[in-house]
Amino acid sequence: MLRVGLTGGIGAGKSTVAGALADLGAVIVDADRIAREVVEPGSEGLAELAAAFGPTVIAADGSLDRAALAARAFADDESRLTLNSILHPRIGARTQEYVQAAPADGILVQDIPLIVEGGMGAAFDLVVVVHVDEAERLRRLTEYRGMEESDVRARMAAQATVEQRRAAADVWLDNGGAPGAIVEDVRTLWIERLIPFERNISEQSGVIAASDIVEANPEWAGQARRAIARLGLATGGRSLAIEHVGPTSVPGQPARDCLDILVTIADAATAQELSAILGGAGFPVDSGATTPDLADLQARAVGNSYRLHRGCDPLRPVAVHLISPA
The missing domain is CATH 3.40.50.300 (P-loop containing nucleotide triphosphate hydrolases)
Structure with a gap:
């Protein structure tokens, strides 16, 4: 729904x-x-x-x-x-x-x-x-x-x-x-x-952004704040940190039109639980992804567990990167 x-x-x-x-x-x-x-x-x-x-x-x-x-x-x-x-x-x-x-x-x-x-x-x-x-x-x-x-x-x-x-x-x-x-x-x-x-949402199919680089959008920051608020509500205040990362988080920088949201989780058990919850909140797991989309997340993912979720909004692609202890 x-x-x-x-x-x-x-x-x-x-x-x-x-x-x-x-x-x-x-x-x-x-x-x-x-x-x-x-x-x-x-x-x-x-x-x-x-x-x-x-x-x-x-x-x-x-x-x-x-x-x-x-x-x-x-x-x-x-x-x-x-x-x-x-x-x-x-x-x-x-x-x-x-x-x-x-x-x-x-x-x-x-x-x-x-x-x-x-x-x-x-x-x-x-x-x-x-x-x-x-x-x-x-x-x-x-x-x-x-x-x-x-x-x-x-x-x-x-x-x-x-x-x-x-x-x-x-x-x-x-x-x-x-x-x-x-x-x-x-x-x-x-x-x-x-x-x-x-x-x-019904098909649990996340939206992948186009690869084209576009001019910076002044609305990216506000869109990210709303995405983070939805993720925070869905995850119920568990022990984690949620932040807007990547090119769209840099004011004035051209980027691929995708909001990258990093979720850092304290323990592996919580990560498993959250992965299921996010699917129900409109951010299904991208089962085909095994590595982070962003180079600056590679270092954080080394030695940790990584999951990629994507938002279902066809006009606002969002990539949610979950990193937790392996």
Whole structure:
């Protein structure tokens, strides 16, 4: 399964992108919808909110009065923590139910507004950010949704900055063009990246970069940071060191377009375990490789065990070099 995180600022058009992906065959898990589900009339979540914040948070029709809840729950830090303790476990459990129900060979897209703010990017194989500049989002939200300008500005100020979203984005979708234009961008993303990415994961087939030397890409460093974060999460904080090495780690240096990530492991038993884990995380072992690709890794590998894994993303080749005691 390919897991994609979809995010963007308020008014950027995440729903349009999610709808286009659903039409193409993706399984969509919408965090906002789940947050509403767990407090539906008659639910345990709604009953617990009423017990914690009083019956006034329940509207006359039995539904949650969100304005009344906000007035009580955000009055102080203790109330906010109480709210989170009621909602977050239920949202997490329901989300997991949807994830587990998705087909093993599917493309799962989790629409989560706060992926960047919550530092959740490493949990996904790919993070897609939908972007529209602030002035245009303000116009759309006030004109089309009838929101108050002060409310829109306050919500924007509480969300991640453009720079923070760019740092988290594997895919940047600009939705500032003509209405509907982004749907074609989504279709291209689906055909050229998501489908082959999922196929590579299912077949445990890593991507080998082209041998051509290309001009230095200023995005290599950020791409490497995201790859390292994913590897770190997958390996669960075991005793190892993960670093970006090789030509693409040198700013301004032309190189083959492949991110080389070195994982140094303290013991052979852990290396064996991690090799299996990385395959499940989208970095399968390259069984045909017996020596490091990079000359500067040869010396480190002497007298040690070496394994080469490759990433499954068709548009972002990654080579993961595992070195451990023999």
